[in-house]
Amino acid sequence: MQPVVGEILDGTKRFARNRPVSPGRAARLSIIPGLGHWYAGAPLKGAVFFAAIVGPIVLGTELDLTVIGAAVGIPLDLGGLGLWAFCAYDAYRTARNRMRPAA
Secondary structure, three states: OOOOOOOOOOOHHHHHHOOOHHHHHHHHOOOOOOHHHHOOOOHHHHHHHHHHHHHHHHHHHOOOOOHHHHHOOOOOOOOHHHHHHHHHHHHHHHHHHHOEEEE
């Protein structure tokens, strides 16, 4: 039987070789929904945000509660805009957490 020769693969070395990720840049790239997540290393999350924000706009089924909002006195048509703002915040948070060393 021959001895096993090679090195142990460690996932943390892969991230050490990668370029540093800027949380601010990730948030700014989120002007296009999901692009900041893609930059921060979470492409699946970025695709979900892109589909959740752009999909209803393309299909014409965005949530529009302006009639109810006019009666109540608050703008209820900010759902997509609020999700877009959360997308930028979450891209910032994802990039910041990726910079943090593993415990």
